[in-house]
Amino acid sequence: xxxxxxxxxxxxxxxxxxxxxxxxxxxxxxxxxxxxxxxxxxxxxxxxxxxxxxxxxxxxxxxxxxxxxxxxxxxxxxxxxxxxxxxxxxxxxxxxxxxxxxxxxxxxxxxxxxxxxxxxxxxxxxxxxxxxxxxxxxxxxxxxxxxxxxxxxxxxxxxxxxxxxxxxxxxxxxxxxxxxxxxxxxxxxxxxxxxxxxxxxxxxxxxxxxxxxxxxxxxxxxxxxxxxxxxxxxxxxxxxxxxxxxxxxxxxxxxxxxxxxxxxxxxxxx
Numbered sequence: 001x002x003x004x005x006x007x008x009x010x011x012x013x014x015x016x017x018x019x020x021x022x023x024x025x026x027x028x029x030x031x032x033x034x035x036x037x038x039x040x041x042x043x044x045x046x047x048x049x050x051x052x053x054x055x056x057x058x059x060x061x062x063x064x065x066x067x068x069x070x071x072x073x074x075x076x077x078x079x080x081x082x083x084x085x086x087x088x089x090x091x092x093x094x095x096x097x098x099x100x101x102x103x104x105x106x107x108x109x110x111x112x113x114x115x116x117x118x119x120x121x122x123x124x125x126x127x128x129x130x131x132x133x134x135x136x137x138x139x140x141x142x143x144x145x146x147x148x149x150x151x152x153x154x155x156x157x158x159x160x161x162x163x164x165x166x167x168x169x170x171x172x173x174x175x176x177x178x179x180x181x182x183x184x185x186x187x188x189x190x191x192x193x194x195x196x197x198x199x200x201x202x203x204x205x206x207x208x209x210x211x212x213x214x215x216x217x218x219x220x221x222x223x224x225x226x227x228x229x230x231x232x233x234x235x236x237x238x239x240x241x242x243x244x245x246x247x248x249x250x251x252x253x254x255x256x257x258x259x260x261x262x263x264x265x266x267x268x269x270x
Contacts, residue, residue: 027108028072034112035071039064046145047152050229057155059148066144067116074115078107085110160222163230165237168217175240176217177207183236184228191227199227 040055043063047054054060078085086106119137171180181203185196206219225233 027104028075031071031075031108031112032068034108035116036064036068038112038116039067043148048227048229050156053156053159054148054152057148057151059144059151063144063148067119070115070119071112074118075107075111078111160225160230163225163234164218164221165234165241167241168221168237169214171217171237171241173213173216176220177203179240180236181220181224183240184224184232187232187236188228195227199223 043055043060044051055064086103119141121136121138168176181199185191185199191199202223203220206216206223211219221233221237228236
Protein backbone atom coordinates (compact mmCIF):
# COMPACT_ATOMS: atom_id res chain seq x y z
CA UNK A 1 0.00 0.00 0.00
CA UNK A 2 2.84 2.35 0.90
CA UNK A 3 4.60 1.43 -2.38
CA UNK A 4 1.48 2.30 -4.35
CA UNK A 5 1.16 5.63 -2.55
CA UNK A 6 4.81 6.44 -3.36
CA UNK A 7 4.24 5.66 -7.03
CA UNK A 8 1.22 7.94 -7.07
CA UNK A 9 3.30 10.73 -5.51
CA UNK A 10 5.99 10.33 -8.19
CA UNK A 11 3.32 10.34 -10.88
CA UNK A 12 1.81 13.54 -9.52
CA UNK A 13 5.26 15.14 -9.31
CA UNK A 14 6.02 14.12 -12.88
CA UNK A 15 2.72 15.57 -14.06
CA UNK A 16 3.43 18.79 -12.18
CA UNK A 17 6.92 19.11 -13.70
CA UNK A 18 5.53 18.36 -17.15
CA UNK A 19 2.79 20.94 -16.71
CA UNK A 20 5.22 23.61 -15.52
CA UNK A 21 7.53 22.82 -18.42
CA UNK A 22 4.70 23.21 -20.90
CA UNK A 23 3.71 26.55 -19.38
CA UNK A 24 7.30 27.81 -19.50
CA UNK A 25 7.63 26.69 -23.12
CA UNK A 26 4.39 28.49 -23.96
CA UNK A 27 5.74 31.68 -22.36
CA UNK A 28 8.91 31.60 -24.44
CA UNK A 29 6.98 30.74 -27.60
CA UNK A 30 4.57 33.61 -26.95
CA UNK A 31 7.35 36.15 -26.43
CA UNK A 32 9.14 34.93 -29.58
CA UNK A 33 5.95 35.30 -31.64
CA UNK A 34 5.18 38.78 -30.28
CA UNK A 35 8.70 40.06 -30.98
CA UNK A 36 8.64 38.47 -34.45
CA UNK A 37 5.29 40.12 -35.25
CA UNK A 38 6.72 43.54 -34.40
CA UNK A 39 9.71 42.85 -36.67
CA UNK A 40 7.37 41.77 -39.49
CA UNK A 41 5.34 44.96 -39.05
CA UNK A 42 8.54 47.00 -39.38
CA UNK A 43 9.45 45.25 -42.62
CA UNK A 44 5.94 45.63 -44.05
CA UNK A 45 6.09 49.38 -43.36
CA UNK A 46 9.60 49.57 -44.83
CA UNK A 47 8.81 47.80 -48.11
CA UNK A 48 5.33 49.01 -48.97
CA UNK A 49 5.27 48.15 -52.68
CA UNK A 50 5.68 44.37 -52.20
CA UNK A 51 6.16 43.40 -48.53
CA UNK A 52 5.43 39.70 -49.04
CA UNK A 53 8.38 39.30 -51.39
CA UNK A 54 10.67 41.22 -49.04
CA UNK A 55 9.67 38.98 -46.13
CA UNK A 56 10.78 35.89 -48.07
CA UNK A 57 14.38 37.04 -48.39
CA UNK A 58 17.13 35.50 -46.27
CA UNK A 59 18.07 38.70 -44.39
CA UNK A 60 14.40 39.34 -43.56
CA UNK A 61 13.95 35.88 -42.05
CA UNK A 62 17.17 36.32 -40.08
CA UNK A 63 15.99 39.73 -38.86
CA UNK A 64 12.66 38.30 -37.69
CA UNK A 65 14.35 35.37 -35.94
CA UNK A 66 16.88 37.71 -34.31
CA UNK A 67 14.13 39.89 -32.84
CA UNK A 68 12.29 36.81 -31.57
CA UNK A 69 15.47 35.46 -29.97
CA UNK A 70 16.12 38.79 -28.23
CA UNK A 71 12.62 38.60 -26.74
CA UNK A 72 13.26 35.06 -25.48
CA UNK A 73 16.55 36.13 -23.87
CA UNK A 74 14.84 39.11 -22.25
CA UNK A 75 12.15 36.86 -20.75
CA UNK A 76 14.79 34.47 -19.40
CA UNK A 77 16.76 37.31 -17.81
CA UNK A 78 13.56 38.74 -16.33
CA UNK A 79 12.67 35.42 -14.70
CA UNK A 80 16.21 34.97 -13.37
CA UNK A 81 16.97 38.47 -12.10
CA UNK A 82 13.47 39.87 -11.45
CA UNK A 83 11.29 36.90 -10.53
CA UNK A 84 9.18 39.05 -8.19
CA UNK A 85 8.03 41.22 -11.09
CA UNK A 86 4.21 41.28 -11.37
CA UNK A 87 4.03 38.79 -8.46
CA UNK A 88 5.12 35.92 -10.70
CA UNK A 89 7.38 34.12 -8.21
CA UNK A 90 4.82 34.32 -5.38
CA UNK A 91 2.14 32.89 -7.64
CA UNK A 92 4.31 29.98 -8.80
CA UNK A 93 5.52 29.20 -5.25
CA UNK A 94 2.02 29.24 -3.78
CA UNK A 95 0.62 26.00 -2.35
CA UNK A 96 -1.48 25.06 -4.16
CA UNK A 97 -0.17 27.04 -7.19
CA UNK A 98 -2.44 29.93 -8.08
CA UNK A 99 -3.70 31.04 -11.45
CA UNK A 100 -0.61 32.81 -12.79
CA UNK A 101 -2.07 33.71 -16.17
CA UNK A 102 -2.12 37.46 -15.54
CA UNK A 103 1.44 37.50 -14.16
CA UNK A 104 2.72 35.35 -17.03
CA UNK A 105 1.04 37.56 -19.63
CA UNK A 106 2.49 40.68 -18.01
CA UNK A 107 6.00 39.20 -18.04
CA UNK A 108 5.67 38.10 -21.68
CA UNK A 109 4.51 41.55 -22.78
CA UNK A 110 7.18 43.31 -20.72
CA UNK A 111 9.94 41.07 -22.09
CA UNK A 112 8.88 41.28 -25.75
CA UNK A 113 8.14 45.00 -25.91
CA UNK A 114 10.94 45.94 -23.53
CA UNK A 115 13.57 44.04 -25.51
CA UNK A 116 12.42 45.66 -28.75
CA UNK A 117 12.62 49.13 -27.19
CA UNK A 118 16.11 48.48 -25.80
CA UNK A 119 17.42 47.09 -29.09
CA UNK A 120 16.23 50.21 -30.91
CA UNK A 121 17.74 52.67 -28.44
CA UNK A 122 20.94 54.61 -28.97
CA UNK A 123 23.13 56.53 -26.56
CA UNK A 124 24.07 58.98 -29.31
CA UNK A 125 23.96 59.48 -33.07
CA UNK A 126 27.14 60.00 -35.07
CA UNK A 127 27.67 60.75 -38.75
CA UNK A 128 30.32 58.70 -40.55
CA UNK A 129 30.96 59.29 -44.27
CA UNK A 130 27.58 60.93 -44.68
CA UNK A 131 25.66 58.15 -42.89
CA UNK A 132 24.05 58.61 -39.49
CA UNK A 133 24.73 55.70 -37.15
CA UNK A 134 23.49 54.94 -33.68
CA UNK A 135 25.88 54.27 -30.82
CA UNK A 136 24.30 51.52 -28.76
CA UNK A 137 22.10 48.46 -29.29
CA UNK A 138 20.36 50.09 -32.25
CA UNK A 139 23.58 49.68 -34.26
CA UNK A 140 22.86 45.94 -34.54
CA UNK A 141 19.35 46.60 -35.85
CA UNK A 142 20.70 49.13 -38.35
CA UNK A 143 23.25 46.60 -39.66
CA UNK A 144 20.44 44.12 -40.28
CA UNK A 145 18.33 46.78 -41.97
CA UNK A 146 21.12 47.89 -44.30
CA UNK A 147 21.90 44.32 -45.32
CA UNK A 148 18.21 43.73 -45.88
CA UNK A 149 17.85 46.92 -47.92
CA UNK A 150 20.66 45.87 -50.25
CA UNK A 151 19.35 42.33 -50.67
CA UNK A 152 15.78 43.42 -51.29
CA UNK A 153 16.88 46.13 -53.73
CA UNK A 154 18.91 43.60 -55.72
CA UNK A 155 16.01 41.19 -55.93
CA UNK A 156 13.43 43.85 -56.72
CA UNK A 157 15.36 45.85 -59.33
CA UNK A 158 14.79 43.64 -62.37
CA UNK A 159 11.33 42.57 -61.22
CA UNK A 160 10.16 46.18 -60.89
CA UNK A 161 11.29 46.94 -64.43
CA UNK A 162 9.48 43.88 -65.79
CA UNK A 163 6.28 44.78 -63.94
CA UNK A 164 5.91 48.20 -65.57
CA UNK A 165 3.14 48.56 -68.18
CA UNK A 166 4.61 47.57 -71.58
CA UNK A 167 2.99 50.49 -73.45
CA UNK A 168 4.36 53.07 -71.03
CA UNK A 169 6.53 54.83 -73.61
CA UNK A 170 3.47 55.47 -75.80
CA UNK A 171 1.66 57.41 -73.07
CA UNK A 172 1.88 61.22 -73.48
CA UNK A 173 4.33 62.74 -71.02
CA UNK A 174 1.90 65.22 -69.46
CA UNK A 175 -0.56 62.37 -68.75
CA UNK A 176 2.20 60.38 -67.01
CA UNK A 177 3.34 63.38 -64.99
CA UNK A 178 -0.10 64.57 -63.83
CA UNK A 179 -3.12 62.38 -64.60
CA UNK A 180 -1.58 58.99 -63.81
CA UNK A 181 -0.18 60.07 -60.38
CA UNK A 182 -3.46 61.81 -59.50
CA UNK A 183 -5.48 58.69 -60.34
CA UNK A 184 -3.13 56.42 -58.37
CA UNK A 185 -3.30 58.70 -55.34
CA UNK A 186 -7.10 58.77 -55.41
CA UNK A 187 -7.23 54.99 -55.69
CA UNK A 188 -5.00 54.64 -52.62
CA UNK A 189 -7.18 56.12 -49.89
CA UNK A 190 -4.75 55.34 -47.06
CA UNK A 191 -1.76 57.30 -48.32
CA UNK A 192 -0.79 59.85 -45.68
CA UNK A 193 -0.45 63.56 -46.43
CA UNK A 194 3.33 63.29 -45.99
CA UNK A 195 3.52 60.42 -48.48
CA UNK A 196 1.44 62.33 -51.03
CA UNK A 197 3.66 65.37 -50.63
CA UNK A 198 6.84 63.31 -50.97
CA UNK A 199 5.45 61.59 -54.07
CA UNK A 200 4.52 64.93 -55.64
CA UNK A 201 7.96 66.38 -54.93
CA UNK A 202 9.77 63.38 -56.43
CA UNK A 203 7.70 63.50 -59.61
CA UNK A 204 8.23 67.26 -59.85
CA UNK A 205 11.97 66.72 -59.49
CA UNK A 206 11.95 64.25 -62.40
CA UNK A 207 10.17 66.76 -64.64
CA UNK A 208 12.80 69.38 -63.79
CA UNK A 209 15.82 67.13 -64.32
CA UNK A 210 17.67 67.04 -67.62
CA UNK A 211 16.35 63.59 -68.45
CA UNK A 212 15.45 62.53 -71.98
CA UNK A 213 11.73 63.06 -72.54
CA UNK A 214 11.19 59.43 -73.58
CA UNK A 215 12.72 58.20 -70.30
CA UNK A 216 10.68 60.36 -67.93
CA UNK A 217 7.55 58.14 -68.00
CA UNK A 218 9.72 55.19 -66.98
CA UNK A 219 11.14 57.02 -63.96
CA UNK A 220 7.76 58.43 -62.90
CA UNK A 221 6.19 54.96 -63.14
CA UNK A 222 8.94 53.49 -60.93
CA UNK A 223 8.29 56.18 -58.32
CA UNK A 224 4.54 55.51 -58.42
CA UNK A 225 5.14 51.78 -58.16
CA UNK A 226 7.06 52.31 -54.92
CA UNK A 227 4.11 54.07 -53.27
CA UNK A 228 1.06 52.29 -54.69
CA UNK A 229 2.42 48.92 -55.81
CA UNK A 230 2.39 47.09 -59.12
CA UNK A 231 -1.29 46.20 -59.31
CA UNK A 232 -2.66 49.70 -58.70
CA UNK A 233 -0.20 51.24 -61.17
CA UNK A 234 -1.05 48.74 -63.92
CA UNK A 235 -4.81 49.08 -63.32
CA UNK A 236 -4.65 52.88 -63.40
CA UNK A 237 -2.51 52.88 -66.54
CA UNK A 238 -4.80 50.39 -68.28
CA UNK A 239 -7.88 52.41 -67.31
CA UNK A 240 -6.46 55.56 -68.90
CA UNK A 241 -5.10 53.76 -71.98
CA UNK A 242 -8.32 51.85 -72.75
CA UNK A 243 -11.20 54.06 -71.58
CA UNK A 244 -9.70 57.40 -72.61
CA UNK A 245 -8.05 56.39 -75.86
CA UNK A 246 -9.78 59.22 -77.74
CA UNK A 247 -8.31 61.81 -75.36
CA UNK A 248 -4.83 60.32 -75.73
CA UNK A 249 -5.17 60.34 -79.51
CA UNK A 250 -6.15 64.01 -79.43
CA UNK A 251 -3.09 64.83 -77.32
CA UNK A 252 -0.81 62.88 -79.66
CA UNK A 253 -2.31 64.56 -82.75
CA UNK A 254 -1.94 68.00 -81.18
CA UNK A 255 1.71 67.28 -80.36
CA UNK A 256 2.37 65.96 -83.86
CA UNK A 257 0.81 69.06 -85.42
CA UNK A 258 2.81 71.34 -83.14
CA UNK A 259 6.02 69.50 -84.01
CA UNK A 260 5.19 69.75 -87.71
CA UNK A 261 4.60 73.50 -87.42
CA UNK A 262 7.90 73.99 -85.61
CA UNK A 263 9.71 71.93 -88.24
CA UNK A 264 8.08 73.91 -91.06
CA UNK A 265 8.98 77.20 -89.39
CA UNK A 266 12.59 76.11 -89.00
CA UNK A 267 12.71 74.99 -92.63
CA UNK A 268 11.18 78.26 -93.84
CA UNK A 269 13.59 80.31 -91.76
CA UNK A 270 16.59 78.53 -93.22
